[in-house]
Amino acid sequence: MTDTRPPRADAVRNRAALLSAAADEFAERGMDASVADIARRAGVGKGTVFRHFPTKDDLIAAIVLDRVGELTTAGDRLRDAADPGGALLEFLTIAAQQRQQRDLSFLHVAGDTNAAVAEARDQMYRTVHDLVDRARTHGALRTDVTGTDVILLMCAPNYVASYAPGASPDLWRRYLGILFDGLRPQGAHPLPEPPPPAL
Amino acid sequence: MTDTRPPRADAVRNRAALLSAAADEFAERGMDASVADIARRAGVGKGTVFRHFPTKDDLIAAIVLDRVGELTTAGDRLRDAADPGGALLEFLTIAAQQRQQRDLSFLHVAGDTNAAVAEARDQMYRTVHDLVDRARTHGALRTDVTGTDVILLMCAPNYVASYAPGASPDLWRRYLGILFDGLRPQGAHPLPEPPPPAL
DNA sequence: CGATAAACGGACCGCGCGGTCAACTTGTAC
DNA sequence: GTACAAGTTGACCGCGCGGTCCGTTTATCG
Numbered sequence: 110m111t112d113t114r115p116p117r118a119d120a121v122r123n124r125a126a127l128l129s130a131a132a133d134e135f136a137e138r139g140m141d142a143s144v145a146d147i148a149r150r151a152g153v154g155k156g157t158v159f160r161h162f163p164t165k166d167d168l169i170a171a172i173v174l175d176r177v178g179e180l181t182t183a184g185d186r187l188r189d190a191a192d193p194g195g196a197l198l199e200f201l202t203i204a205a206q207q208r209q210q211r212d213l214s215f216l217h218v219a220g221d222t223n224a225a226v227a228e229a230r231d232q233m234y235r236t237v238h239d240l241v242d243r244a245r246t247h248g249a250l251r252t253d254v255t256g257t258d259v260i261l262l263m264c265a266p267n268y269v270a271s272y273a274p275g276a277s278p279d280l281w282r283r284y285l286g287i288l289f290d291g292l293r294p295q296g297a298h299p300l301p302e303p304p305p306p307a308l
Numbered sequence: 309m310t311d312t313r314p315p316r317a318d319a320v321r322n323r324a325a326l327l328s329a330a331a332d333e334f335a336e337r338g339m340d341a342s343v344a345d346i347a348r349r350a351g352v353g354k355g356t357v358f359r360h361f362p363t364k365d366d367l368i369a370a371i372v373l374d375r376v377g378e379l380t381t382a383g384d385r386l387r388d389a390a391d392p393g394g395a396l397l398e399f400l401t402i403a404a405q406q407r408q409q410r411d412l413s414f415l416h417v418a419g420d421t422n423a424a425v426a427e428a429r430d431q432m433y434r435t436v437h438d439l440v441d442r443a444r445t446h447g448a449l450r451t452d453v454t455g456t457d458v459i460l461l462m463c464a465p466n467y468v469a470s471y472a473p474g475a476s477p478d479l480w481r482r483y484l485g486i487l488f489d490g491l492r493p494q495g496a497h498p499l500p501e502p503p504p505p506a507l
Numbered sequence: 508c509g510a511t512a513a514a515c516g517g518a519c520c521g522c523g524c525g526g527t528c529a530a531c532t533t534g535t536a537c
Numbered sequence: 538g539t540a541c542a543a544g545t546t547g548a549c550c551g552c553g554c555g556g557t558c559c560g561t562t563t564a565t566c567g
Contacts, residue, residue: 114513114565116513116514117513117514117564117565118564118565119514119515119563119564120513120514120515120564123514123515141554143553143554143555144554144555144556145553145554145555148516153515153516154515154516154517155516155517155555155556156514156515156516156517156556156557156558157514157515157516159555159556159557160514160515164555164556165555165556254486257472258482258483258486261468261469261471261472262468262483262486264467264468264471265464265467265468265483268463268464269460269463269464270460270504272460272463273456273460273504273505273507274505275504275505276504276505277501277502279501280501280504282499282500282501283457283499283500283501283502283503283504284457284460284461284464286497286498286499286500286501287453287457287461287487287490287491287499288486288487288490289490289497290450290489290490290495290496291486291487291488291489291490291491292486292490293495295494295495296489296492296494297489298485298488298489299485300481300482300485300486301481301482301485302476302478302479302481302482302485303476303482304482305469305472305474305476305479305482306472306473306474306475308472313535313542313543315543315544316534316535316542316543316544317534317535318533318534318543318544318545319534319543319544319545322544322545340524342523342524342525343524343525344523344524344525352545352546353545353546353547354525354526354546354547355526355527355528355544355545355546355547356544356545356546358525358526358527359545362526363525364524364525364526
């Protein structure tokens with residue numbers, strides 16, 4: 110019935126090349142990198158892109174799905190760490206490190222049009238909430254900060270660092286450090302605004 | 309010789325309407341709001357836009373120039389405040405408050421193509437450096453943070469808050485609070501990465 | 508080998524963008 | 538009121554984008 114023969118060898122090769130090229134291109138130029146450029150970088154024709162991914166959004170979704178999956182895996186591994194505060198910091202480090210992409214903002218975007226991405230995203234969100242709750246309970250996090258806050262703040266270090274012209278590609282670590290100091294309970298000042306609705 | 313008669317009344321009216329409409333449109337849709345939409349919003353034809361601003365970039369530059377000017381003025385006023393730490397916080401509040409635009413990132417962009425914007429931007433940067441230096445000397449800021457750091461981080465609260473769907477338009481205040489706690493000297497952990505080259 | 512379907516490639520399409528222009532309208536000065 | 542320059546307008550242009558399509562190539566299998 111649904112007997113589908115395995116795909117051709119060159120097809121799987123091209124698909125992998127496309128995903129890699131697209132990831133690089135999106136990381137360098139942002140989400141508006143053109144499909145033609147991606148095809149050229151992968152060494153295939155433009156039509157081949159659309160054979161594998163019916164829409165540019167589908168290509169983005171494939172990459173996002175991959176990244177978000179890695180993130181969830183890493184987060185789940187860190188859930189049982191002895192030091193929940195360090196675990197959260199490490200999770201945020203992994204999140205920012207992912208191919209030092211300009212930002213993870215397209216995550217929110219892509220999820221709105223693709224159900225699979227939305228599902229993976231929500232799973233990742235749950236993992237973050239969990240890590241945050243553990244860190245807070247453990248006294249490693251200020252009490253007035255929520256998982257949603259951290260989800261939103263996650264992208265900030267990369268975003269900020271991307272506007273420094275000649276800086277080290279690891280500059281985001283600096284701003285993650287500052288951000289994380291702001292999340293610690295020591296010397297936390299009351300926040301003037303309530304947390305946003307949960308994500 | 310360069311005797312230029314004053315512009316017509318409707319021209320100055322349209323110019324003002326255009327600037328206002330463009331500011332709104334850019335605030336809502338980001339920098340890729342179309343010129344046609346801006347013209348429609350201002351109630352004028354598309355050609356009129358280009359009569360007043362030869363290029364879309366010139367229109368952006370006019371707005372940015374205005375905002376950056378306000379910011380510099382506010383910063384200069386705050387330079388003599390009794391409490392340099394509070395002054396810096398107030399400056400960052402004003403910066404984020406500016407029409408709650410999605411981000412100030414286009415500032416960096418616009419400066420690369422327009423000399424006047426670059427000049428105003430640099431002046432504003434100097435003001436920030438000054439405010440930061442005073443706050444640091446006063447013990448209100450961690451010692452390992454530079455003016456350039458603050459310039460880069462300035463945009464973060466707005467950026468982060470813009471990704472919360474149904475949240476309060478003042479949500480940025482919350483993230484500015486967290487960020488500023490990360491900038492305080494109390495309980496600051498050493499940063500893993502050196503500061504970026506000065507802006 | 509062929510035979511065949513899967514995969515490929517690039518010319519092509521429609522669209523919306525920033526920007527131009529020539530015909531038209533209107534504020535202003537006398 | 539009239540003349541004229543300043544201002545306005547929307548049709549129009551070229552371009553690059555995402556996406557389509559069909560003639561061609563090629564991996565696979567008996």
